[in-house]
Amino acid sequence: MLNNNDFISVQEADFDVGQHYAHLTTVKPGDTGAVVLFSGLVRDLQDAKIAAMELEYYPGMTEASLQKIVLQARDKWPLISVRLVHRYGQLQRHDQIVLVGVAAGHRQDAFAACEFIMDYLKQDAPFWKAEITAAGEKRWVDAKQSDQQAHKRWV
Template sequence: MIIRVQPEPFDLGSETDAFADAQKSMGAVVTFTGIVRDLPGEGLDRMEIEHYPGMTEKALEKIAAQAMERWNLGDILIIHRYGNLKADDRIMMVATSSRHRADAFAAAEFLMDYLKSRAPFWKKEFTTSGAEWVAAKDEDEAALDRW
């Protein structure tokens, strides 16, 4: 498992290639990349993401370990950024590998659902009309019910 919480941008191609190259005897690699969305009509100036170093990594390691136990995986990569991000910046990446695609897809979805709703990150959006903390969405919470 590779877990990185970092302020700097990551190169999606390089990260994907390095992860895939390390997957010996695996038949599938699934990746997902989250991107900061602009807010229609509000003009997102930036999104500020906060976390507690140490606590965040432990929480991500715990959920990754759960995914490794639930599915037959080769490995997991989670990268999540913090600090100030602009619209169209890459905010996070998940990669999973397995011998067969079903486990890789399921584990990636599980991890993404967790990252969206339960990972210990706090997001604040700064727009032309002010700043506001991003609240949890009902649909994100409901997505966890299937796991």
């Protein structure tokens, strides 16, 4: 079961990084010695014919997968609070996709947990990414070998 200080959301709407940072710094201010935030953005699309990116997910299953990842991180590091937000729907260049925020007593734990959560999310969470061309064609994007390598280093 998640800690009461944790938050997981799969949502279409954008998110406010500052709001999540504020939460992480105020949960247990006397115990929190480090906050690490990662915000992933839609990069410039490599193919000029690509107009947007679309993310789909499996409701219920995706949230359960994200919860499992956070619990695995909590088993490895003494964390105070975790914030995990992932968007779905059609996204444009430079839109925010994902936020992973971790509060811990020490920076090493916060950095490691944030990286672990992101690496596991990229590999294990059921999200599907497609590129949308200017003509409206949808092309599914395969998983990257580099994401698989990042995941393996934690095993």
